[in-house]
Amino acid sequence: EAQVTQNPRYLITVTGKKLTVTCSQNMNHEYMSWYRQDPGLGLRQIYYSMNVEVTDKGDVPEGYKVSRKEKRNFPLILESPSPNQTSLYFCASSGGGDLEAFFGQGTRLTVV
Amino acid sequence: GQNIDQPTEMTATEGAIVQINCTYQTSGFNGLFWYQQHAGEAPTFLSYNVLDGLEEKGRFSSFLSRSKGYSYLLLKELQMKDSASYLCAVSMNTGFQKLVFGTGTRLLVSP
Secondary structure: OOOEEEEOOEEEEOOOOOEEEEEEEOOOOOEEEEEEEEOOOEEEEEEEEEEOOEEEEOOOOOOOEEOOOOOOEOOEEEOOOOHHHOEEEEEEEEOOOOOOOEEOOOEEEEEO | OOEEEOOOEEEEEOOOOEEEEEEEEOOOEEEEEEEEEOOOOOOEEEEEEOOOEEEEEOOEEEEEEOOOOEEEEEEOOOOHHHOEEEEEEEEEEEOEEEEEEOOOEEEEEEO
């Protein structure tokens, strides 16, 4: 089954404690992105990747890092999480910019 | 810059027809997506319009006017399960094909 898998689904952490949210897709897609979704603001792109070792900033990259060492995986790293990073995070992949994006099930992160 | 507008909330009755509008002002426009998102779940693809006109897919249709910067999603024969948020997203060509989302329209279908 074609899917994007994110882990964990839920995470509560404390300010400053480094964390990684994993994302994996099994569709051999080149394009992968991370979004955060906040009430009233919609989905905002954090980082994107066009292929292995090719990543760039989206609209809200501050406080986040990504890596793309393999085509299937695109982890999101928060080196020093802060409460304003409390949000619902989605990973997505697509075969191209004009093709539908497939989203993971989301990670609800709370930073206290 | 880029600006995408859609109504925050709409209500409709089961069996009715509802039209959700989306207006946009962006540079490097390629096409427009519509996604459906049930509460607490991932967005799922509904449609993609590149050319002007209406694309019909079962109970759902999507329209695009590139010259007017306008799109709408038409849902017919509404069912309770259609209660969800509907996200308009513009595909922009800025070197990389970038996807920019509107804030979404929450649709509540009542019996």
